[in-house]
Amino acid sequence: MAATVAPPAAPPPTSATIRSLTAAGNHAAALRALSSLAASASIDHFSLPPAIKSAAALRDARAAHALHAASVRRALLHQPTPAVANSLLTAYARCGDLAAALALFDATPPELRDAVSYNSLISALCLFRRWDHALDALHAMLAEGRHNVSSFTLVSVLLACSHLAADHRLGREAHAFALKNGFLDEGRERFPFNALLSMYARLGLVDDAQRLFRTAAVAPDGGDVVTSNTMISLLVQGGRCSEAVEMVAVGREMHAVVIKDDELAANSFVASALVVMYAGNEQVGNARRVFDMVPEPGRQLGMWNAMICGYAQAGMDEEALELFARMEAEAGCAPSETTMAGVLPACARSETFAGKEGVHGYVVKCGMAGNRFVQNALMDMYARLGKMDVARRIFDMIDLPDVVSWNTLITGCIVQGLIPEEDGMYGANWTQFISGLRPMLS
Numbered sequence: 001m002a003a004t005v006a007p008p009a010a011p012p013p014t015s016a017t018i019r020s021l022t023a024a025g026n027h028a029a030a031l032r033a034l035s036s037l038a039a040s041a042s043i044d045h046f047s048l049p050p051a052i053k054s055a056a057a058l059r060d061a062r063a064a065h066a067l068h069a070a071s072v073r074r075a076l077l078h079q080p081t082p083a084v085a086n087s088l089l090t091a092y093a094r095c096g097d098l099a100a101a102l103a104l105f106d107a108t109p110p111e112l113r114d115a116v117s118y119n120s121l122i123s124a125l126c127l128f129r130r131w132d133h134a135l136d137a138l139h140a141m142l143a144e145g146r147h148n149v150s151s152f153t154l155v156s157v158l159l160a161c162s163h164l165a166a167d168h169r170l171g172r173e174a175h176a177f178a179l180k181n182g183f184l185d186e187g188r189e190r191f192p193f194n195a196l197l198s199m200y201a202r203l204g205l206v207d208d209a210q211r212l213f214r215t216a217a218v219a220p221d222g223g224d225v226v227t228s229n230t231m232i233s234l235l236v237q238g239g240r241c242s243e244a245v246e247m248v249a250v251g252r253e254m255h256a257v258v259i260k261d262d263e264l265a266a267n268s269f270v271a272s273a274l275v276v277m278y279a280g281n282e283q284v285g286n287a288r289r290v291f292d293m294v295p296e297p298g299r300q301l302g303m304w305n306a307m308i309c310g311y312a313q314a315g316m317d318e319e320a321l322e323l324f325a326r327m328e329a330e331a332g333c334a335p336s337e338t339t340m341a342g343v344l345p346a347c348a349r350s351e352t353f354a355g356k357e358g359v360h361g362y363v364v365k366c367g368m369a370g371n372r373f374v375q376n377a378l379m380d381m382y383a384r385l386g387k388m389d390v391a392r393r394i395f396d397m398i399d400l401p402d403v404v405s406w407n408t409l410i411t412g413c414i415v416q417g418l419i420p421e422e423d424g425m426y427g428a429n430w431t432q433f434i435s436g437l438r439p440m441l442s
Contacts, residue, residue, distance in 0.1 A: 013037050015047035018054075025332050027054035031063055045076050049087040056091035057334045059366050064091040068104075078112045086116045093124035096367020115147040122156045128370065129399070131160040135170070151189045154178055158195040162202035171199050175212075184215075194230050275303060279310025301333055309342035317346035321353055337371040344377035348384045356381060370397075376404045383412025 013033035021030035034051040037043055048071055055063035071077045071084045078085055085108050092101040101124045108117060118141040125134040138157055141147050154174070161171040175196060178184050183192040193212075200209035213231045278287035291299075291307045304327045311320035324343045327333045335343075340363055347359050360378055368374050375398050382391040395401065395409050412418075 014042075015044060015050075018047050019050045022050035022054045022057075025057075027057045027332055027334075030054040031058075031060075034067075043070060043074060043076075045080060045084060048076060048084045052084070052087040052091050056087075056094040057332075059095050059334055061092075061095040061097060064088065064095055067091075078108060082108060082112050082114055082117055085112075086114075086120045089117070089120040089124060093120075093127050094367075098124060098128045098130075110144070113144075115141070115150060115153070118147060119150065119153050119156070122153060122160075126156050126159050129163070129372075131163045134160040135164075149177075149181065151183060151192050154183055154192045155195040158192070158199045162199035168203055168205070171203055171205075174199070190227055194227055197227070197230050275306040275310060279306060279313065282314060284310050284314045284316060296330070299333070301336060301339070304333055305336065305338045305342060308339060308346075312342050312346040315349070317350040318352065320346040321350060335366070337368045337374050340366075340368055341371070341373040341377045344374070344381055348377075348381035356385065370399075372398055372400070372402065372405070376402075376408055379405070379408045379412070383408060383415065386416055388412055388416050388418060 013036050015037075018030050018033050018037070021027075021033060030051055031054055034043065034047060037047055048067060052064065052067050055067060068077075068088050071088070076084050077088075085104060089101045089104050092098070092104065101121075105113075105117065105121050118137060122134045122137045122141075125131075125137060134156060138149075138153070141153075142149070154177075158171070158174055161174050164170055178192055178196065182188065184196075197209045197212060200206070200212065209231070213227070274290045275287045278284070278290065287307060287310050291303065294303065304323070308320050308323050308327070311317070311323065320343055324335070324339070324346075327335065327339075340359075344359065347353055347356055359381075363369055363374055363378065375394050379391045379394050382388070382394070391409060391412055395405060398405055
């Protein structure tokens with residue numbers, strides 16, 4: 001009888017293995033590979049940052065703390081570069097622990113901080129909607145005089161400016177800075193340009209956004225699809241639908257170009273723009289066809305968000321929930337605040353989905369409970385469930401309620417028959433509701 005030949009043992013993981021697993025979105029496997037690497041005492045400053053990135057993607061605070069401890073034991077936190085500390089700062093923020101992120105930055109000696117350290121800090125502050133503090137961090141970065149502002153810094157700064165609606169001057173100054181430093185020059189990355197468009201739209205300055213768009217070299221035969229799609233969305237949000245429709249026609253021409261180019265067709269960012277374009281114009285079938293063109297390992301979070309939100313906005317709740325489950329279970333892609341704000345309405349409306357209140361716990365666990373868009377969606381869900389007391393508590397936790405927050409609360413009260421009366425919680429506070437709403441409508 002022939003002897004059984006054992007299969008060759010799998011080669012031990014290396015730093016390159018972890019980087020590849022993280023880049024492919026196999027985050028749990030990346031963390032397991034690092035554990036194997038730790039057993040052989042081979043952890044170094046090349047293997048830690050991608051593993052920390054995987055912990056952040058999984059919103060795994062325990063793993064982030066364990067990796068922090070491992071880096072301290074091996075004297076790798078700030079040496080030979082601050083890459084490990086920078087990755088940890090981002091991970092703590094994504095896990096919902098801003099205090100740990102700020103403490104880590106403060107513990108980094110100023111002479112060891114680099115531009116990425118400040119970028120990570122500014123992004124973390126923006127994630128927690130600390131807009132003024134984000135701009136303060138930018139000023140501190142510039143005051144040191146050693147760090148160049150990158151396109152990533154500028155995108156975070158523009159996001160902060162877009163939420164400080166009381167002072168349009170800040171946004172215009174950021175625009176001037178971008179022009180002066182060549183961020184809007186032809187051939188540069190489009191991220192700052194698109195962020196600038198979005199900033200003007202958030203501030204209600206759609207005309208400014210349109211003037212900016214016209215200065216761009218966006219060709220209708222295959223230029224920047226993301227930029228064109230951003231402008232379409234802004235026009236629709238500004239009620240200028242006829243202009244948006246004209247641009248959609250251009251968008252269809254772009255799609256015709258994309259499907260003839262295999263590389264473009266498989267590009268997640270291009271496909272995301274097309275998915276948003278079709279879904280925003282109630283063409284969910286076309287959106288899904290574009291979505292399916294991209295191989296699953298190449299689908300970025302933005303693309304999943306675009307398709308899930310497209311289904312939810314079209315009232316196709318079961319499809320939105322099914323895709324949301326696939327995103328986590330099959331693709332290993334952790335949801336963002338945008339994902340949850342998009343899928344929560346589908347959870348609320350679905351008659352077959354029984355775990356509605358469990359989703360609230362999931363949101364809290366992921367550190368998203370302080371996001372206003374998520375809070376508005378949770379309020380809507382509880383209002384539909386008839387639990388206006390919970391909806392009201394969520395409303396009271398919102399730092400700056402917007403019109404959607406007030407509309408959701410007031411509509412829920414009326415639908416549930418909680419019309420103002422002489423006594424009772426809602427009757428006693430109805431005047432307060434209206435007085436709070438009045439400045440927003442003036």
